[in-house]
Amino acid sequence: MQKFAFTHKLFASAGLLGILMAGTSCEKDSDTNMPMADVVNFNNVQLSSQQEVPENSSNATGSYSIQYDKNSNQLAYTINYTGTTPTAMHFHKGEVGVAGGVEFEVAGPYTSGMKGTVKLTEAQEADLLASKLYLNMHSANFAAGELRGQAVTEDKVVLSNVKLSGKQEVPGNNSTATGTFNGIYDKTTKKIDYSIALNGLTASAMHLHKAAAGVNGDVVMEIMGLKGTTAAFTSAQETDLLSGNLYLNVHSAAQPGGEIRGQVVTDQKVVFASRLSGENEVAPTGSQATGNIYAVYDKSNKKLSYNIAYTGINPTAMHFHKGAAGTNGGVEMEVVGPYSSGMTGSVTLNATQEADLLKGLWYLNVHSAAFAGGEIRAQLVK
Known part of the structure; x- marks a missing residue:
């Protein structure tokens, strides 16, 4: 009986030790092997003068990539550019088409291909993941910003500073009214979060139509209000949008067929x-x-x-x-x-x-x- 009791206790102790060791091993794995869901990649984000508010005349170009670690709140970036000599760089808070305040600086020295890291606050993380941060590249010729790029993941498409004018109507008209359309298309939800600014007219209706520049096309969907989210696009409509074959038409009492129009295209x-x-x-x-x-x-x-x-x-x-x-x-x-x-x-x-x-x-x-x-x-x- 004593021998049996001793053996029983020995196996129990060994089993307990195994459980403890397994538990320790799992905890270590979780510390060293970060789940991919905790890393968010922003690849090849385009920088352009067209995204600046207001847009400027620079022909410089650039791009950047981000890897953001939600566990450590660390943002690692790589920035490339050509045709400009930066004097400063910052990440700002602002939606597409909105100029916002500085959130944090990108420290120099500045060279194309530069890399660095910065730690975000919880609020900054929330803005980053909601596509509300952008990189602004300043220069001597464009002190307020020469190149800008909204930080978005690959499932989102920036539609920035789409200009609306009477001369884009078919046939063109002499309206002095103007407008701007800004938005982000989400390939997952297949919707655009948008904002529209109009000057010199009161819209009676707004629609997205299908046609290339210089051609009139049928209505694809109605746009309800100056700020909001569109209805979901079909796969065919998404293809038309991403190939530049949709335009926004703003109707008015004076021009019921359309007073101002703008082709909805990316900054490319x-x-x-x-x-x-x-x-x-x-x-x-x-x-x-x-x-x-x-x-x-x-x-x-x-x-x-x-x-x-x-x-x-x-x-x-x-x-x-x-x-x-x-x-x-x-x-x-x-x-x-x-x-x-x-x-x-x-x-x-x-x-x-x-x-x-x-x-x-x-x-x-x-x-x-x-x-x-x-x-x-x-x-x-x-």
């Missing part, structure tokens, strides 16, 4: 809408012919897609020229025929041409037999 695309007229030629031609050019430039592939409409002219040639408004310049690229009103096409630019286009130094010149040097012209401006 730049929208141009300009009026063709003889008054824009140098010297003015006095021609009664008119027209419009609608164009979207895609920075990712350097392609300029255009839609050209006109009346009162039989073009013999069309070219994109380099020159500021009020000056004549050399041909940069031919617009290939055959020519007809509503014609579409695209051209691919080199780096120098891209820089000139984004500086407002390109114009479309439409030639005719009566005006071989150019009858009507339009400066490509944002």
Whole structure:
């Protein structure tokens, strides 16, 4: 009996020791192997002048990535840029389209590819995970901020500073009203959280329509109010949105078909809408012919897609020229025929041409037999 009791106690002690050791081992694992759900990655967040409030004319570019550890509240970043010399960098609190106060500094020295870490407060963590923080890169030329990028995860798409104007309507109108659309599209919920600012008109209705720049399209969904969340997009509607084939149309009592309009695109695309007229030629031609050019430039592939409409002219040639408004310049690229009103096409630019286009130094010149040097012209401006 005593031998049995001793053996029983020995096995019990060994079992208890095993349990304690297993418990210690599990606790260590939890400390050293952080669950992936506790790490949030913000990969390849784009920096652009278009996201600044207000937008500026810089052609510098950049991107950054963040790995945020929710256990330690540590944010690790890598920042890349080109075309600028930063004098300061900060993370600010503010939604897309809103300029906000500084939350914390990104310490120098500043070089492209720089890395660093910072520890967030609980409030800052909440703002980061709600897409309410942005990186602002300052420079001597743009002291308030040259490049900005909203910190969003890969399942979200920033739609920043979408400009609304009468010249983007088809046909374009002379309304002096303006507007801006800002939002974030969530690929998980398939909804846009948005805000809209309008100046010079009272909206009677607002809709998202399906069509490329320069084309009228059917209504996709109604937009209810100046700030809110859209209805969920279908997969097809999401594809149209992300390819730049949706536009916001703002209706009014004066212009029930639409007073101002804006193509809803990311900051990788730049929208141009300009009026063709003889008054824009140098010297003015006095021609009664008119027209419009609608164009979207895609920075990712350097392609300029255009839609050209006109009346009162039989073009013999069309070219994109380099020159500021009020000056004549050399041909940069031919617009290939055959020519007809509503014609579409695209051209691919080199780096120098891209820089000139984004500086407002390109114009479309439409030639005719009566005006071989150019009858009507339009400066490509944002």
